Amino acid sequence: MSIIKPTIQILPREIIDKIAAGEVVERPSSVVKELVENSFDAGATQIDIEVTFGGKKFISVADNGHGMIRDDAILSVEQHATSKIKSIDDIEKITTMGFRGEALAAISSVSRFRLTTCYQGEIVGTEVIIVGGKLQDVREIGRPKGTTVEVRDLFFNMPARKKFLRSPATELERIKTIFITLALSHPEVGMSLKSDGEEIYNSPAGGTFEDRIRDIFGREYFKNLQRVSFTKNEIKIHGYVALPTISRTDREEQYVFVNGRSATANVIVYAIREAYRGILAKDRYPIVFLRIDCPPEEVDVNVHPTKREVRFRRPDEIRDAIIDAIRNALSINVSAGENARAQPLPSFSRKQLTIGSNEELYPRISGKANAQSSAPAVEPAVTSAEPQVGGKPLWTWCRILGQIGGLYVVLETDSGLVLMDPHAAHERVLFEEFMAEIKSGNVQTQSLLFPETITLRPNEAYYVTKHIDLFREMGFSISIFGRDSFLVDALPACISNASVGSILNEIAQSLQQSGSRGAKDIWRQETIARAACRAAVRAHSQLTEKEIEKLVERLSRAEMPYTCPHGRPTVIFFPIEELNKKFQR
Ligand SMILES: Nc1ncnc2c1ncn2[C@@H]1O[C@H](COP(=O)(O)OP(=O)(O)O)[C@@H](O)[C@H]1O
Ligand SMILES: [Mg+2]
Structure with a gap:
């Protein structure tokens, strides 16, 4: 009897890690997103991003957040290493951007990775160098409080992945899109983006949502927006929506944040469309900047690690609130009678x-x-x-x-x-x-x-x-x-x-x-x-x-x-x- 060798085998760790990495890190813009979210979670008030060659050659995200002590810095790049949740119950009420402990592990396994960090109050900082998932060096260095992550040659060890990256210009566009979304989600944090040495955005710290929209999109654009301010029970909706005089053929300018996190949900898409029903042609999409805040246990952000999809426990209430909020802002259904009559008639x-x-x-x-x-x-x-x-x-x-x-x-x-x-x-x-x-x-x-x-x-x-x-x-x-x-x-x-x-x-x-x-x-x-x-x-x-x-x-x-x-x-x-x-x- 001949011995048949089993054809099923457990994959080596390295391959498993790479496959997992591919789930989190798709392209330079996803690296930027993960790193900036970590900086937000670290309480940074200033985040500076630099990329070269559309992020394909180099990405750096520097923050002034609380930083990490040496042991945490080493742990942070391990898979499933996170400081953000401790028990399964915590998942029910996430308030941080990250929680899976996957990003740094993934990014460092598919690039030449350098992290420097200094914990608040410490005198010396730590430098961690990883190449393609292999720890190369851990050293003491001097640096101010905060963390900087540098990512070079993304996917240098995954040629198949690398091939799927687009031209530097296209990758840069995606980085800009991600930057805008992140910047809008945290208007109080100063944020800048440089590409190939040239400053693209620079928005100071301490601003409001309104300031941020103006900084990024310009004053002229802002003039077309109407303020949204709506509260019902525990749902708060704030932001700006555009008059139907400016609209788009796609949904690219619908920025919706649920509890500070960029989010989508069918119910949100539906509600926005419904709110503009009758004032916008069917093939046009409105421009909206909305911040929806509700108790964390009312939303499930855990639907998919990289997707922005969220689920609401009471979608009907969210839907109605969004529609009413937008319609109020556009003054549809609202009796603005008083001040209207005070205006001079044409x-x-x-x-x-x-x-x-x-x-x-x-x-x-x-x-x-x-x-x-x-x-x-x-x-x-x-x-x-x-x-x-x-x-x-x-x-x-x-x-x-x-x-x-x-x-x-x-x-x-x-x-x-x-x-x-x-x-x-x-x-x-x-x-x-x-x-x-x-x-x-x-x-x-x-x-x-x-x-x-x-x-x-x-x-x-x-x-x-x-x-x-x-x-x-x-x-x-x-x-x-x-x-x-x-x-x-x-x-x-x-x-x-x-x-x-x-x-x-x-x-x-x-x-x-x-x-x-x-x-x-x-x-x-x-x-x-x-x-x-x-x-x-x-x-x-x-x-x-x-x-x-x-x-x-x-x-x-x-x-x-x-x-x-x-x-x-x-x-x-x-x-x-x-x-x-x-x-x-
Ligand atoms: N910029 C940073 N400042 C301080 N700590 C950080 C920073 N980036 C990552 N960390 C630490 O490393 C851990 C792992 O990060 P990450 O892999 O992105 O997973 P997650 O964000 O899901 O926890 C975080 O939980 C945090 O403790
Ligand atoms: Mg993270």
Whole structure:
């Protein structure tokens, strides 16, 4: 009988370590992240980073934190060596950035590694040199309190890994991205980044979140941000969110920190999208800088060692808090009535206003209901309930110069030239006025001369049936009339110029698209109002000169004047400074 040698074998320690290292250290930027997080944990108030060749040749992170005594310095590079947790219970309430004790071991096993450190109060420091995971030297050295880690030739002993690194420029971009995130997470810590001897960022210690955003992104950029400040129970949300006038095609500028740690979670992504629903087009992403603070036991950061994914114990509360926080900041739903009214109203000095002549302003739509609804949509039949108006008016004065392309309204304002899309603007003001009526519980309704029966597709009818009470609260007089059919005999006055059929169809489709997520009634009402206003504006094709004037005024006072409720822009600004620049003045 021949002896068969087993084909399974335990891997040598060295290979195991390298595999493990690859999990933590993927590229130069991940080294930077791990080292800077250690510096934060060490209580540093200043962290200076230097890289050369995109970090592929050299990375150095120097801090003035508490440092390590000799024995700890030697231990720190061992696998699973950490000072940050002692028992399994500690994992439940992590307050440090690290806790796995993997980073230094991993980094030192795939590079030429040098650590120097001096513990606070000690006279001599320690230098530890490791090459490819092998301890080469431990010496006494003189240095001030703190720790410096230098990493040379990353992956010099893992050619396969090294091949996957990108060009120095690309790796540097990733380092910058990581730097920004880290710098934002700890605005009180002074932080600098140098690449190939050139200073890229340098943000002083002792600043606030706001200072940090300004330092990194610039003053101009900061002007587009609105302050977020929200507390509910034990959840605090602070930071800045951008007006929809600036947005991106990706999520690159969504900085979210949960208890000081850069984090993502599906619920956060969802909440941000939901908060901007209706003011940002579907394919655009808002810019947000949010710090979410909650008791540590409410979050699980332990999902994956290198990922930023976190889990919340009560995701619904987090979701609602984020949405409310952002919406408050953008002054959606907020009664800023008081100070808004204190603002001077826009004044007009009109020169020439050329508007496409159109006799038939409200084209008759076939259908009996319209015989009744002759009220122009732009003049809501509401007089009793003052529509809620938002924050600062868009401009203190403006002049309507005319209309181009038979569509866009050209305005001169206190700050420059403005183009306005009257349909988008109309949708916005209608939507806000409608929502204001709903919120004040005082929706004006318009009875139809002849009640109409509308039949919807079954899956759409389902959503209308499900939310029929909401419809009634919103001024619709609607009842279920057999299978998938509805009888409507009154509409909210502000949208009553459109045909009942088009309104109901539009709403049903929107409700279906928004699905049956656990949304609040108010968000649901917005979905309905948005769709209704779209139908109403569509039915109202051409605006008169007077109507445009009125529209300009109403838009200038809207809560969220920049986009229509579906996220299309209402106005495009050309500030005088920008024009000066273009004309090279
Ligand atoms: N910059 C530093 N200043 C002081 N101590 C440090 C520093 N970096 C690492 N250490 C010590 O080395 C230990 C191991 O670090 P690391 O491998 O990153 O694991 P972790 O951060 O998960 O504990 C830390 O727990 C800490 O005690
Ligand atoms: Mg660490």
